[in-house]
Amino acid sequence: MSLSAVWISLQLASVTVIVLLVIGTPLAWWLANSRSRWRVPVDALVALPLVLPSTVLGFYMLILLGPAGPIGRFWVAATGETLTFSFTGLVITSVLYSLPFVVQPIRDAFAAVGRGPMEAAASLGARPIDAFFSIACPQSARGFLTAAVLGFAHTLGEFGAVLMVGGSIPGETRVVAIAIYEHVEMLEYGAAHTLSAGLLLFSFVVLVAVYTVNRARHPVLLR
Amino acid sequence: MSLSAVWISLQLASVTVIVLLVIGTPLAWWLANSRSRWRVPVDALVALPLVLPSTVLGFYMLILLGPAGPIGRFWVAATGETLTFSFTGLVITSVLYSLPFVVQPIRDAFAAVGRGPMEAAASLGARPIDAFFSIACPQSARGFLTAAVLGFAHTLGEFGAVLMVGGSIPGETRVVAIAIYEHVEMLEYGAAHTLSAGLLLFSFVVLVAVYTVNRARHPVLLR
Amino acid sequence: DPVRVAVAANFLSPVEVIASAFEAAGGEPVEIVSGATGQHYAQIINGAPFDVFLAADQARPARLLEQGLAIEGSVFTYALGRLVLWAGDGHQLPDNGFAGLVDHPVTRLAIANPRLAPYGRAARDALQATGQWQALQPRLVEGLSVGRALHYLATGNVSHALVAASYTHARGRPGGAWVAVDPSWHESIRQDAVRLVNGPNPAGARAFMTFLKSAEAQTILQGFGYRAAGEVTEP
Amino acid sequence: MNIPPVEFDLALQRDGFALKAAGVVPTGVTAVFGRSGCGKTTLLRCLAGFEAGCTGQIRHGDVVWQSARVRQPAHRRRVGMVFQDARLFAHLSVRQNLGYAYKRRRGRGPDWHEVVAALGVEGLLDRWPAALSGGEAQRVALARALLTGPALLLLDEPLAALDYGRRREILPLIAGIPERFSIPVVYVTHSRYEVLELADRVMLMERGNIQAAGSVSEVFSNPDHWSLLGNMAPTVIWDAQVVARDNDWGLTILATDAGRLRLGGLDVRPGQSLRLRLTARDVVLVPGQPAVSSLLNTLSVQVDEINDYPRGVVHVRLRAGSGAVLWAEITRQAAAGLRLASGRRLYALIRPQVLRINH
Amino acid sequence: MNIPPVEFDLALQRDGFALKAAGVVPTGVTAVFGRSGCGKTTLLRCLAGFEAGCTGQIRHGDVVWQSARVRQPAHRRRVGMVFQDARLFAHLSVRQNLGYAYKRRRGRGPDWHEVVAALGVEGLLDRWPAALSGGEAQRVALARALLTGPALLLLDEPLAALDYGRRREILPLIAGIPERFSIPVVYVTHSRYEVLELADRVMLMERGNIQAAGSVSEVFSNPDHWSLLGNMAPTVIWDAQVVARDNDWGLTILATDAGRLRLGGLDVRPGQSLRLRLTARDVVLVPGQPAVSSLLNTLSVQVDEINDYPRGVVHVRLRAGSGAVLWAEITRQAAAGLRLASGRRLYALIRPQVLRINH
Numbered sequence A, B: 001m002s003l004s005a006v007w008i009s010l011q012l013a014s015v016t017v018i019v020l021l022v023i024g025t026p027l028a029w030w031l032a033n034s035r036s037r038w039r040v041p042v043d044a045l046v047a048l049p050l051v052l053p054s055t056v057l058g059f060y061m062l063i064l065l066g067p068a069g070p071i072g073r074f075w076v077a078a079t080g081e082t083l084t085f086s087f088t089g090l091v092i093t094s095v096l097y098s099l100p101f102v103v104q105p106i107r108d109a110f111a112a113v114g115r116g117p118m119e120a121a122a123s124l125g126a127r128p129i130d131a132f133f134s135i136a137c138p139q140s141a142r143g144f145l146t147a148a149v150l151g152f153a154h155t156l157g158e159f160g161a162v163l164m165v166g167g168s169i170p171g172e173t174r175v176v177a178i179a180i181y182e183h184v185e186m187l188e189y190g191a192a193h194t195l196s197a198g199l200l201l202f203s204f205v206v207l208v209a210v211y212t213v214n215r216a217r218h219p220v221l222l223r
Numbered sequence C: 001d002p003v004r005v006a007v008a009a010n011f012l013s014p015v016e017v018i019a020s021a022f023e024a025a026g027g028e029p030v031e032i033v034s035g036a037t038g039q040h041y042a043q044i045i046n047g048a049p050f051d052v053f054l055a056a057d058q059a060r061p062a063r064l065l066e067q068g069l070a071i072e073g074s075v076f077t078y079a080l081g082r083l084v085l086w087a088g089d090g091h092q093l094p095d096n097g098f099a100g101l102v103d104h105p106v107t108r109l110a111i112a113n114p115r116l117a118p119y120g121r122a123a124r125d126a127l128q129a130t131g132q133w134q135a136l137q138p139r140l141v142e143g144l145s146v147g148r149a150l151h152y153l154a155t156g157n158v159s160h161a162l163v164a165a166s167y168t169h170a171r172g173r174p175g176g177a178w179v180a181v182d183p184s185w186h187e188s189i190r191q192d193a194v195r196l197v198n199g200p201n202p203a204g205a206r207a208f209m210t211f212l213k214s215a216e217a218q219t220i221l222q223g224f225g226y227r228a229a230g231e232v233t234e235p
Numbered sequence D, E: 001m002n003i004p005p006v007e008f009d010l011a012l013q014r015d016g017f018a019l020k021a022a023g024v025v026p027t028g029v030t031a032v033f034g035r036s037g038c039g040k041t042t043l044l045r046c047l048a049g050f051e052a053g054c055t056g057q058i059r060h061g062d063v064v065w066q067s068a069r070v071r072q073p074a075h076r077r078r079v080g081m082v083f084q085d086a087r088l089f090a091h092l093s094v095r096q097n098l099g100y101a102y103k104r105r106r107g108r109g110p111d112w113h114e115v116v117a118a119l120g121v122e123g124l125l126d127r128w129p130a131a132l133s134g135g136e137a138q139r140v141a142l143a144r145a146l147l148t149g150p151a152l153l154l155l156d157e158p159l160a161a162l163d164y165g166r167r168r169e170i171l172p173l174i175a176g177i178p179e180r181f182s183i184p185v186v187y188v189t190h191s192r193y194e195v196l197e198l199a200d201r202v203m204l205m206e207r208g209n210i211q212a213a214g215s216v217s218e219v220f221s222n223p224d225h226w227s228l229l230g231n232m233a234p235t236v237i238w239d240a241q242v243v244a245r246d247n248d249w250g251l252t253i254l255a256t257d258a259g260r261l262r263l264g265g266l267d268v269r270p271g272q273s274l275r276l277r278l279t280a281r282d283v284v285l286v287p288g289q290p291a292v293s294s295l296l297n298t299l300s301v302q303v304d305e306i307n308d309y310p311r312g313v314v315h316v317r318l319r320a321g322s323g324a325v326l327w328a329e330i331t332r333q334a335a336a337g338l339r340l341a342s343g344r345r346l347y348a349l350i351r352p353q354v355l356r357i358n359h
């Protein structure tokens, strides 16, 4: 059971990070550059999962994704499957839950690139989308790394919302954080210890790696 | 029950933020200025709760703080009370859980102040501790605000660890995040809605306020 | 697909043994998800894809039938459970049994959440019936399920717990001593099983239910301190 | 080769600052000169298309870059810009930085090898921008801008961050661009020395407006502009032509509006043109044709105007040759000794400073 | 008043850079001059106590600031520092910035009102630093540093970011500090104009070493330093004393080592001292005592040395009066006409540029 939970968690974290990089990058760009009066509310919305209890998120997702909910009903009609207690439902929940961990580092990296290099690229004939991919993205490499690592690790550590939306279906939604919780319920402390220590070590190693890469404060980029 | 849960959560968040400001400020200063080779590991340690499942933290806290655990045993011997299932135990857990949310903004604010103003203060005869209080702290006012708000909101949103350590004792350890979970499991959606919407609104308003204050990117300080 | 069984926490250990026997007898693999009866119920309402629900009461399976989420005619009572008072390592049981709890040095007493777990409800009923509920209130700790109540005892965080008798037979049970609670102090714990509409493996579910009724399974659960209920279907 | 000029008539409104500027940038180097905050950078950014709030028109020959209806984005204008801070791409090597521009060139542009050689960056191609000195970085930025094949090159104080020695290295390279690569150059500076050494034309800016525009000699010789230019004494700029070299004495003979001049210490060929600066303090007035002196250049001049000045100094405007104007600063005592009066003929001993040589 | 000097002998090792500098800072303004990266800022930071890796000794009179055993932290040294970027505290008003320094003053320092008046910051007291112009911010920073009662004032290119007009405003204020507030000033710059206009003494730095130190006229008149100073032609600096004023003609009579000079356009009183600069191009050589000219100053000189130069120019070293040295740049043709030879007596017509007036 433990190994399958680890496997599910890794899958969930990977898929979530990929989805978040795809939708988070344009969002981060907009947040870094927009002067719209919507920027502040959207920024706050993105940051909301940082401060919101995961049970609040879990509750709303349960309502939205449940078979009677607006999204869940549509999903059932379209696919014949329910979103709650499914891997897909977990991905949707995790994407929301880990959103700030991916969007904020990319946003800050884009902001740090600033208008200077983008204007320089335009003066060299680069169209905006060209400059985005050829200048802004590579110069933000470190932000992307931080984003991917934080998003991955945070998804791996997700508990409350996943518990409410996914329950604990083995091989489907029983992620490692829940497995730890259940091992404890089953009085299997050895297994709980093993998983907890593994996660602790993994998270720590990843953080040390990210901070070491980011320690050099001067703008030497990843090459 | 709901109102008492809200009250407990507010108390917990306030006490936690106060404790964190007191211990987090020197820690943040050290992280912002140290060139020790311990800086990176300590930085990673502080960030650990960002990525660690709250159930892992809860599991370890239950073991450490329990009457049989190393800290809990000491506490029982010293005070005659158990740390687990007590407000004090929750405070300790929350302090660990919310540590990065308080330390990181202060650390970044201190780093943004930089050596310049501190050297200027020294050249005007200010001792280091004098310069710290008269220059670094006021110039980091905004970082302290962000830290306090994020720490408060995140403690309010704590679920997994509190669930494992707290035991859901009404009036003592049943915080609002747990109350929402129990309401949902009992299918009391009305009460869950009320609490969730309240927390959602509160968190959002707080974040918009913080981002509005911080929006001005140029270094105009809070006065 | 395996057979997915949502089981009330008290019955986790027996069902693991039963599932092994079922598989050994040529049944499909069984996946077990443990939790409080009320938690399972809430999840099933929200679309959780379980084949079989082994509840710790009769009310929730009945409600699922009403809501069309359980299969008509599949309900049966698979076990009658009992409550025990457990004193953790280094703690004593009250000399005059359960009724003496209130005068006993209890630092904390763990019970399951009465609103989610039938064993929690039985514990509350018994404490009320013996007039100890109010006095013990400040020392009460609630776990979401009866398993979590025991977990608080196992980690030494409470001195006493009111839990299912089956735990006295479980592998890895915590140390200490226990005493049965007189069943007359609470409603009898009649545990119903039901097959569910949304289960992905109806055939497997049917086979598992049949096996649960078999003498072999009933013998196993009696070995965990349950009273067999035979093939008593709900009137 | 017929190089179309860039014509503009622009306006921009900011809190507490308004730009209102019209003008023409023909081929050659046009300096934009003015004190800090007068709007030089803003004008360049408007021309390049980086200021969203900028209204008005810009035309490059027949091509409209901006008008009431059209607004080409920055990357469609054929403008090369070198920013004050070089702005090389930190994640690309020097070669990749140049390649970035080369791949995106608009229209025909100068040859890779020609640009790389002209700016002496061959040796730097495999370096990273972070490892370049300030002067090297500016040369690379200039090469990069040229490689896009711009129709107009905008340089925003490219030398402000550099010290004396490095400036001397880059100034001649910039001066040679218009002829070598057939494009007009706009050069922003607040150093009048750079204007004098580099520019063909100058636009004087003050508080968002172009106060004067014209050839450097016209604009700098006009007394109305002296205070803006920070001159300490009246100064005129003369254009001169190399007529011949006197190899016996190592002297160069120059033709100016004031007549022929002989100067030593020059490495020039007949046909080249020079820019000379003559401040009132470089002029000595004597009543009669002098005996040999180390100055050598003696001009017959006529007093035009006498401006008395507090504290014993007199500024005298003089005309020489075919109407060339020059000024002398002399003491009041000397003025009396010379019996100065409008129309009086005197001799001026001069030694102008050579500012610029056009090759 | 007896003002103790600051003596130092310091070393600092960095990757690719080593500072090794010893010297004395007496009262007056000591300029530290050198090109970018030569270690000027580093030297100041060592003196102020901001460089942890700096070894060696610093003494202020009898007080040891640093030695092998002692190491006073920055806030215990009586050093006032003005950083290139002003570094006013953004969260305090101008008044509070000054108050910050005043409350923490070490030893007796100048009076609040005196400093505020001397630097003309009364009108700024209730402004916030963000609302000050560059020149205003530098004046406030200077006032703030003075109010701590420093024993040594270190100024790191305080004018580098300012334009011409603003520099003219602040230079005289800085020049007046040593006398007015009785402290030595160290002034870092890479502008030789600022050295000439401001400093009493100068330290020339190159690659972490002090190449030369002494009075401005000594150091700047020494041909060994001309290339470092970026001179285009031989240049000497003379110190002069105002002897009398000729009020009829508005002339000032100056005593120099070369003899008496008369200059117009000066607002000075007898007793004041002046600094004059004379480049080889300001000198006209004639064979005999000339008739009246607008230059007025005629010195009898003797040829000392003749340096022939490519391209027709000759640099002639001359002696005048009691051994004062001056140089003339003349064409080779003029040299022949004058029959130049070592020892020959000639007349030099000169008009030196007034660089600095000490009040």
Ligand SMILES: Nc1ncnc2c1ncn2[C@@H]1O[C@H](COP(=O)(O)OP(=O)(O)OP(=O)(O)O)[C@@H](O)[C@H]1O
Pocket (backbone or CB within 6 Å): D014, D016, D017, D034, D035, D036, D037, D038, D039, D040, D041, D042, D043, D190
């Ligand atoms: N991004 C901006 N937002 C608002 N005002 C600005 C901005 N940039 C410049 N200004 C203002 O516009 C005016 C013109 O600025 P600009 O940068 O064009 O001056 P400049 O002539 O280039 O000065 P410098 O020589 O200091 O570079 C100034 O008053 C300046 O304060």
Ligand SMILES: Nc1ncnc2c1ncn2[C@@H]1O[C@H](COP(=O)(O)OP(=O)(O)OP(=O)(O)O)[C@@H](O)[C@H]1O
Pocket (backbone or CB within 6 Å): E014, E016, E017, E034, E035, E036, E037, E038, E039, E040, E041, E042, E043, E190
């Ligand atoms: N923080 C630092 N770390 C490492 N090297 C430095 C640091 N600051 C300066 N240097 C190096 O030390 C040398 C001296 O620098 P310093 O700042 O003293 O020069 P400077 O004479 O003040 O130059 P500038 O006129 O450009 O201000 C240079 O080679 C520089 O690259």
Ligand code: MOO
Pocket (backbone or CB within 6 Å): C008, C009, C010, C011, C035, C036, C037, C038, C056, C112, C116, C117, C118, C119, C120, C144, C145, C146, C147
């Ligand atoms: O087995 Mo239960 O549902 O936790 O009482």
Ligand SMILES: [Mg+2]
Pocket (backbone or CB within 6 Å): D040, D041, D042, D156
């Ligand atoms: Mg500018």
Ligand SMILES: [Mg+2]
Pocket (backbone or CB within 6 Å): E040, E041, E042
């Ligand atoms: Mg410096």
